[in-house]
Amino acid sequence: MSTIIDRPRVYDNVQGARALAALVVVAYHLGVLPFGQCGVDIFFVISGFIMSLVAPGEGRDFLRKRLIRILPLYWLSTIGVYIIATIRPHWLNTTTADAIYLVKSLLFIPYVKDNGHWGPLNLNGWTLEYELLFYLVIAVAISVVRPRFATAVAAAALALYSLLNALVKPSNLIVDYLGQPFLLEFCLGVLAYWTVQLARVERISRWFWLVSAVASLAAMPAYFMLYGAPSGFMRTAVYGVPAFAFITSLIAMETGGWSTRSRLVARLGAASYAIYLLHPYVVGFLRKVLTMQTNLNSWNGAATVFIVIAVVCAASDVCHRRIEKPVLAWLNRWFGRREPLGVTIR
Helix, strand or coil: CCCCCCCCCCCHHHHHHHHHHHHHHHHHHCCCCCCCCHHHHHHHHHHHHHHHHHHHHHHHHHHHHHHHHHHHHHHHHHHHHHHHHHHCHHHCCCCCCCHHHHHHHHCCCCCECCCCCECCCCHHHHHHHHHHHHHHHHHHHHCCCCHHHHHHHHHHHHHHHHHHHHHHCCCCHHHHHHCCCHHHHHHHHHHHHHHHHHCCHHHCCHHHHHHHHHHHHHHHHHHHHHHCCCCHHHHHHHHHHHHHHHHHHHHHHHHCCCCCCCHHHHHHHHCHHHHHHHHHHHHHHHHHCCCCCCCCCCHHHHHHHHHHHHHHHHHHHHHHHHHHHHHHHHHHHHHCCCCCCCCCCC
């Protein structure tokens, strides 16, 4: 039986899925893709898969490497938002330049903002709070079990936490906030890893997996159009489960020899973290400073949407290549041996 453990750590199709997820979220924030929240769910499932892939090789270095991977760009973007909120607050919507908010954001401590919503200074940084929890639980699991099984143990622990959180409803707001059903989507990513690892998916027709990928991806907007935006466990069911099927299908296709070879897709996938973190502010700048209007109600509006997405992608690619990669390379030289960039999701 072939296994994915011995295969390359960077999957072209996963990079494509990362690019797709990032662009879907961008389109959601542009107001042209109302079901685009599902991009976050795809990201979480990808994370569960990738962490399962890299944890066995990283062992006790796992947490250090994950922190090196996610902290620099997040911290830089958070400090940047704080500076903008201080000197140009009218460029932002509800973000407040409060030093306490800055400290909590940098330390991944969830808090409720002045507008009543949870979230750090970087609007999309809330997902990293769940990511960091996932990484911490994996790191603990690595100290207890063999690294190969660490993400499975972590998935079981997070699933139990989320279910108990729903049943008990703890009085501590942060405990309740971090126990949301999003955690189950990491578990689905871990399940995708073991499905591909054990099920001999390469023996099944690549056409089957192609149909499965298309159908699972289509299921998310189909639900939204019929029933509206899901939340809670329903969101996990109608976005997370199809995301699991989508990612599993993509990896199965690649093990069977079908993968995207597009350089553009590969570059967007590698820059997806930058796209995800930076796009609200690129979009905000284009809208508020340059007064660009994005909609699909006219040819001009549609052209503007295309231009804005292109600018977001170009700016994020430059940020990834000129800032993120050099900083990560320096940190890996300083704190340990180098690792391939673009491997992990956040």
